[in-house]
Amino acid sequence: MSRQPSFAASLRWWRRHRGLSQLDLAGRTEISQRHLSFLELGRALPSREMVMRLAVALDVPLRQHNALLISAGFAPVWRQTNLAAPELDQIRSALDYMLAQQEPFPGVAVDRHWNLLRSNSGAVRLVEFLVGPLAPDTPINLADALVAPDILRPHLVNWPDVVRYFIRSVEADAAIDGTPETAALLERLLGYQGVRETLNAPPSELAIAPVLPMHFRKGKTDLRLFTTIATLGIPQDITLQELRIECFFPMDNETAGILRGWSEGTPGARSVAR
Missing domain, CATH: 3.30.450.180 (Beta-Lactamase)
Structure with a gap:
């Protein structure tokens, strides 16, 4: 729960950064605007799947996608491999x-x-x-x-x-x-x-x-x-x-x-x- 405000703030930032309204983003992720509003206010906890859906809808790069997952309390899913590996x-x-x-x-x-x-x-x-x-x-x-x-x-x-x-x-x-x-x-x-x-x-x-x-x-x-x-x-x-x-x-x-x-x-x- 302590990480949730960070996720909420990050979600708000990415949505505004992409120039989307809550209605636009809710439509992209096929959720209600009310649910999205609760996520942005920290009044609802996202599931791992929901974080993934939001990151895809916002076209968040993989590095920042991981950061969103971590801020919501989940493990990152995208790895970063040294080019020499x-x-x-x-x-x-x-x-x-x-x-x-x-x-x-x-x-x-x-x-x-x-x-x-x-x-x-x-x-x-x-x-x-x-x-x-x-x-x-x-x-x-x-x-x-x-x-x-x-x-x-x-x-x-x-x-x-x-x-x-x-x-x-x-x-x-x-x-x-x-x-x-x-x-x-x-x-x-x-x-x-x-x-x-x-x-x-x-x-x-x-x-x-x-x-x-x-x-x-x-x-x-x-x-x-x-x-x-x-x-x-x-x-x-x-x-x-x-x-x-x-x-x-x-x-x-x-x-x-x-x-x-x-x-x-x-x-x-x-x-x-x-």
Whole structure:
């Protein structure tokens, strides 16, 4: 019973966060509005099945789904498995296959906070070209690398447009998962020099391309890349639900030629690019 007020508060928060009325949520879960009201006030105790139904109706991510169960006095049902665990061997094989297929173009796998988990050789070559080689096992956060003033920003010609879009995507993540960790990531990114001013500024140019490329420039070399982001279908593990696979593709033939030249070890390709 002592945990019930926490569940009631969490339920109210998620319903309002999703922009639903009590009537809307009651209809989704096929219960009466009166019963839902009692649950939100802590005057009724939910069953385990009811917590599950409400979490599904509210589209609560697996991590927060577990938190709802715990707040109602039940054991969590969704596990969080380390990506290196033996039971995820087939998943790792699939990730490695996808990243290998992306060669010679960059591809990475990240978690929900943009911490780098895996990368292909194309991604390593791009990073080494832009910022130099990294020490083995150096932790990399792609969000910080993109938004901070001293990593990728000096080489990203259209940084304002790219970071404006990226910050909006992090804001969407924070709205979806409702966790302090994602909110903290958003605040950290907003705290970097010039970010808030950039968000309030108008786009630097009209949208004439079908997608917004990332236009890198270093020396006399220009690279224009667009990205795709994939997720695993029907995940039943927190780690896998929060996994993202981002692939970078050339926006023009010149970029494609440079990336292919790097992978083939074309004489002078790297030195000319630098």
